[in-house]
Amino acid sequence: MTALVELDRLAKRYGAHTALAEVTARVDGHVIGLLGPNGAGKSTLLKCLLGLLPFDGDARVLGLDARTQGAEIRDRVGYMPEQEAFLSGMTAVEQCAYAGELSGLPRNEAMQRAHAALYYAGLEEKRYQPIDGYSTGMKQRVKLAQALVHDPELLFLDEPTNGLDPRSRDEMLDLITELPARRNCAIVLSTHLLPDVERVCDQAVIMHHGQVRFVGTIDELRSERGRDAELVVEVKADAARLADALGAVGAACQLYSPVGLYVSLPADATTRLIFHTAAASGLQVRTLAVRRESVEAAFLRVIGGAA
């Protein structure tokens, strides 16, 4: 089956600076978070994938060669830029119809789809007003609509919630979450807002220093530590005594309350060790759960360990 994006030793250099260092990855999924600090190579990767920059190695998007089939890729991919990209004096519906025509749609089809895309983005009757007078939230919606208008199979969204108030951000994330089902398209969400990724993405790609540090599901990202994963233990009373007892048998413990602690078990131990130790200490275990690492913590771990 064709992957959304396949990279094979993709490299891009600007003089002495290496923006992408022989990146190899295969990316699939419905909503993919593209994460990385500034300068990680996300923008360069997007440009290479859209066929806008020459590069070394191979990159395929929707099965098309990004080196030689850039135009075909851009017909099948929608791009929502982070920065403003509007033509002055135009209304939203004019701009979206123009975008559709530039992507090869016939004039009438482009106009119909412009209305549909703006309607989906929630602009309703405001779509007839000049974009120059729009609020930030409305402009973000127009950018989403103009990325959707030519019926792409894959959407690149660059910081789609930047500058939005909490309510608008929620609405934008709802629109993004619904897109794969409603428009049959996959999404690559480039952002530095990790809560957004946690909320809408099922896959993540983490870049750092021009390299891909992680590719996989969000659950894999959080549990990547495997045996190293922490447990959350709550006892009826005196968690400190349990911490001491577990420490004596080789577990690493960290108290977070008088009745709660995080526990990292030794490599060959199972959770039975906790119950045995608690019983031997006269303590009663009330809760035992795997401690879920936040996406933010996982992200910092991935780029921190590789930095």
Next chain:
Amino acid sequence: MSAGPGQGQGPGQGQGKIYDLGYKRYVGSRRAVATRWKVIMRHQLATAWKGWWRLKMPLTSAVLATVTTGVVMYVLRGDVLRMMTGMHGEVVRFADGLIPLSIVWYEKIAFLISLLVGAQIVAGDVQSGAFTFYFARSLRPRDYVLGKLAALGLLLALVMLAGPLVLAGVRVGLSDPGEILASLPLVPRTLAIGALGTVIYAVVPLGFSAAVSNPRHAMALWAAYDVVIGSIVNQLGAHVSPAIAALDLPSALQSVALELFDVHGSPGLTRTHIPIGFALGSIAVQAAIAIAVVTWRVRRAQQTGVGGGA
């Protein structure tokens, strides 16, 4: 794919709800990439047509100039005037010279259009971030350049080409039956001058618009180049060498026009006469530089626009 689950829901819903007009995957054919410059051209023409001052006012002026000159030609070639003045040869010669002389007026109108439309195009798109909009789609820099140039060419041809051609038609139509054939060469000459003027006022201001990132600065630069620097090099050329005066585009075009129509020392001409070789060479070099600047700017915009700078 079938319509989404929200199909058919309307705007009567509350805030934050998602509704759709009914989505269907587009399965029709798409316009070939190589012809998408026409979309840009059409959009540019529509943009220029908005408002009164940018295009409608200059075009009205061009129509007035054409009608006025046509009427003067008609009067000058009338039998009554010939009998009254007794200056048959002089009057006819002046009437013939009206076509190249009218180029002076058409140039001014073309300059106005180039200032209000052409000189702002690339800089305006840089300022508004439009290149990100354009190049996230399957457009190539040459499609953008071709689309903008074609639109400007059409607009300016309405003045520089259509106006003089109408006058050439009037001149041929006013000819005595015996001299119609002899006057026909006026038409291709007029075409050549009109095409040259169209190229000048479509290409060179676009080059200025690509040289800076602020549309107002681009307008000011183009105006200063055409009016101020043009006058200076013209004066310098009069005293030093006609080759210098060839840098002044209006003078270069007028010189070519007068040469083609074999009109010399006509009233209304104050600019330095430039040999046709210098004039054509200057026009070609300036147009080539302008296209190079535009192409450089647009290629650069393509690579830096999408996804921010790099």
